[in-house]
Amino acid sequence: MRFRIGPVSGSLRWRPVVLVLVGFAVLVLLVALSVARGDFPIRLGQVFDVLLGGGQRGQRFVVLELRLPRALTGALVGAALGVAGAVFQSIARNALASPDVLGVTWGAGAGAVGVITLTGSFGAVSGSASKVGVPVAALVGGLVAGVLVYGLAWRRGIDGFRLVLVGVGVSAVAGSFTQYLLTVGDVTDAARAMVWITGSLNGRGWEHVVPVGLALVVLLPAALVGTRLLGVLQLDEDTVRGLGVRVSGARTALLLIAVVLASVATAAAGPVAFVALASPQVAVRLAGASAPPVAGSAVVGGVLVVGSDLLARTLFGGVELPVGVVTAVLGAPYLMFLLVRGRREARV
Template sequence: MSPASRDDTVPVRAAVHPAGHAVLRGGRASFLVHRRAVAVAAVLAVLLACAVVAYLCVGESFVAPVEVVRVLFGRPSPDELVVGTLRLPRLVVGLLAGAAFGVAGALVQTVARNPLASPDVIGVTHGAGAATVAAMSFGAVGYGALPYVSVGGGVAAALLVYSFAWRRGLNSSRFVLVGIGVSVALGSLTQLFLTKGDYLVAQQAKVWLTGSLNGRGYEEARPLALVLLVGVPVALWAARAQRGASFDDDTATALGVRLDRVRLGLTAFGVVLASVATGAAGPVDFVALLAPQVARRLTRTAQIPLLSSALTGALVVVVADLLARRLFSPIELPVGVLTAVVGAPYLMWLIVRTRSRTGGISS
């Protein structure tokens, strides 16, 4: 969804665009809406609602869907402890983290103009992870401050990648390759922190590094929810700015787009989202890579749809965590293991597909 034009006199109405769009006008604002994107977002929302109910129903003890709905609407239920206290807080973290990873991946891929670019591939989540593991291993801050430490680490990693990749412009191939190199270096630094810190804390950090929602609750969800809420106006701006950022440098400059500022704003928002999500749920790999591309293929839009990316990311995390809890019960796997099982083959397929089309990694 992106602003299309302005009209001070036309009341709220929809005009069908010949290319399958609808123009919604109201007062001074108007928005160009891709009808297929709206339909896909609606279907994803329904699927996500079904996944939420299934997540709250399934566990060591099965809870009837009727009781789940009663708890969600705040009505008295004998399953309040199981649903409302044990399962719901973990679900909320998964939903918010998945949505944040989905939007972050969409923004980074838009800036890089490369489907291989995502916060976990170019080093952002590795930077957030290294900073968080260092804080956990050496007891530098309290547990509640870890999301803020993650933001600092993610921003530092993004600045490092951006500075090395910038050469009179941002080349997508160089951006991805520099990011992969920074990711490897930060992974080695994380392992160093694990060997130097307290043994018990290091074991907890290793579990966190795999991306796990076990033990997560409203304390971890609060900072992430705040960032997402404050970021709604930024997301509306980003939906419009994506159109200019997707052009090459010469075309964007000719159209009067302040490309450097737009790219910086989109990247900064994506880095903050990915970093806070990493602090809340750990580095859940490949969600930020997978969700935007799935959303784009479903909607068939020129730009990566942010709303569908958020819904796809949330759906992937919720379903993956449900399978992680029940697939090998009573053993519980970290959710990051399940997302990696799906995401790693997809990444290899994407690399092979890109190389076969262009002879190398390109936008």
């Protein structure tokens, strides 16, 4: 489909468009189901009635104050991780490149756990200040890890294999540092941090929805503008320069977008494993594209997190699992599949 808006013209392939539309419809349905399920069951029709301004007072409280913020946080966190994964995989030209593998998520986790444990132990900040400090510390930790990986992997350009190897090393260091922080913190704070680093949407409110939503409003359009650039960056360095693209500046800007989105998502829900890894690969196959589609990856990421959280809350009756446990169970086999497939392709 070709279009023209003033001096801007281009074309849209139908499969990526259908993926976004159908995926968004599925995401809305999953959010409604997540809001409807719980100890106080509400029918889907009543959920939509409340969202449109109607419903009883008790239903409005349950939907708007207790369940909807959690579901929206999951959708936004999944979308942010999906976009971050699409950018990382496109730039590294490697399906294994994601914030989880490259250390960004663990860097953000180390910063947040440091605030949760150390401030609780030494009384450095009040509870309200700690709520502000956790997202800021996660953002700083993710940025530090991203800069470190980029700097160590740079050798007259970025090689995807070297980037993944450096990222695995940074992840190991950040993970070990996080475990050390858990040992020096108070037992209560350490237990709270352990639930957080597993990846959980329990107790999420509007204060978690707003930061991730604002980050997506600002950075998702920038990533969509760079969609064509992401496709170009999958080519080798000489070809990209021959097309007139400033490789270093473009790559740095896109990586910064991905790091910020991954860090903000981690600050809101903890390190939700494998979403950023699997979402772009699922989206690229459904869309039939040569590179992970940004919008498609965002929708698939939201569906994966909300669906996993719905399973975590309802699959085992009264026992509620952290959403990160379910995404890890779903994502670990997919990671092994990617490794086996990459090894077979290397042999060929």
